[in-house]
Amino acid sequence: MNTKRKATTVAVAGTAVGALGLGLLAMPAGAEDAPELPEIGAQQLVGSVLSAEPKAMAGTAEVDNELGLPAVPGVPALDAQQARVYYDGAGKGRIALEKDSSEHTYVLGDDALWSYDSEAGTATRTALPAEARQQPESPEAAGADPAQAATQVVEQLRKTSDVAVDGTARVAGRAAYELVLTPKPDERTLLREVRVAVDAEERLPLRMQVLTHGTTEPALEAGFTDLEFGPQPERLFEFSPPAGTEVTEQGAGEHPRDEQHEAAPEVDIVGEGWDTVVLARIPEELRQQAESGDGDMDMAAMLEQVGKPVQGEFGSGHVVETRVGTALITDDGRVAAGAVPEQVLREALENR
Known part of the structure; x- marks a missing residue:
């Protein structure tokens, strides 16, 4: 199988696992009796996960983003309540993210990736020519498929981890x-x-749990609640915009746009493994709107409420901390985030 096509098959949209590099997903888990299975070595299991061929399947993943980090203008956040995931096993896929009364749908067909927002009444068609059949990034859809999110986590963390099979x-x-x-x-x-x-x-990864110190309960969890392998109807991998939809055409490699049609922020990755830091900059127009109160939020007031003021060689800003991650938002609109202590974020900003 073509490696680029295989990468596209694994997820319909999204290559970043999230601002903390670990999915930013949470869902309640149901306990069931542990089955008896043949023993397997940890490295053998890792290798089989990374080399597994995608299969035709349909599944439901429940999603609940409970990180506690503030919404930042221009930086997408996954806030879907659940997702339906479909693959045909040969390179096509569909992910439907449900949000209250609306739905965001991503459909990867033969020659294009469609992104549709039912609430905004907008759709984007990204052409995928044969020589560039590699998925465009879509931060919102990233991690909506637990199998995709977990596979990326295993790939990103295995070299900096001690790996074991635990039951x-x-x-x-x-x-x-x-x-x-x-x-x-x-x-x-x-x-x-x-x-x-x-x-x-x-x-195939079915569930991912992220645990922090001082508790036995997962801080983050993502997983399928139902899953069936088998052929899927071809119509699932076709998309026709409903009447009245505002459609935008873009070429492969162009950056996707958010619901306000602003360019998605550039993202820079610092470090690797567990102490990876994601750096981004809030688009200037959105930052000015937030500061002036013309936008949907007063960012300065929000940061004063949930963050603590900080200063350093990077300048000044606010830090927001949770059990699983830290975000540093500077006064000039830079954002650093990771599943790391504050000092690691400071160093990432100061060295850029």
Whole structure:
């Protein structure tokens, strides 16, 4: 299989796992009896996850973003309540994110990726010529598929982790191995471990749990609540905009736009593994709107309420901390975020 096409198959849209590099997803888990499975080595399980061929499937993932970090103008956040995920096993896919009374739909067909927002009545068609059949980034859809999010986490963290298999689990009615990644001693992170339930038969990640120190309850969790493998109707991978939809055409490699048609912010990645930091800049127009009160939020007042003032070589700003991550928003509109202590964010900003 063409490697670019395979990468596209794994997820309809989105290559970033999220601002903290770990999905930014949470969902309630249902406990089921652990199945008996043959023993398997940790590295063998990791290898099988990363080399597994995508299969035709349909599934539902419940999603709840409870990070506690503030919404930042121009920086997309995943706030869907659940997602329906479909693949045809040959390169096409569909992800439908449900949000209250609206839905965001991403459809990857033969030659284009469609992004549709039912509430805004807008759609974007991104052409995918054969020589450039690699998915455009879509921060909102990133991580909506638990299998995609977990596979990326395993790929990103395996070199900086101690890896083990810790028993079995049953997720969405399917038997799974529990793969555990623990940060190596020199990693600077707020997290204790990431647990990935891997389907024993298909080697597809079914659930991802992120745990921090001081509690046995996952701080973040993403997983399928139902999942079926098998052929899917071809119509799922076709899209025709409803009448009255405002359609935007763009070429492969162009940056997607948000609901206000502003260009998505450039994102820079600093470091690797557990202490990865994501850097971005709030678009100037949105920052001015937020500061003047012309936008949907008073960003300065919000940061004063939920953050603490900080100063350093990077300038001045506010830090917002949660159990699983930290965000530093500077007064000149820069944003640094990661599953790391404040000092790591300071260093990332000061070295740029």
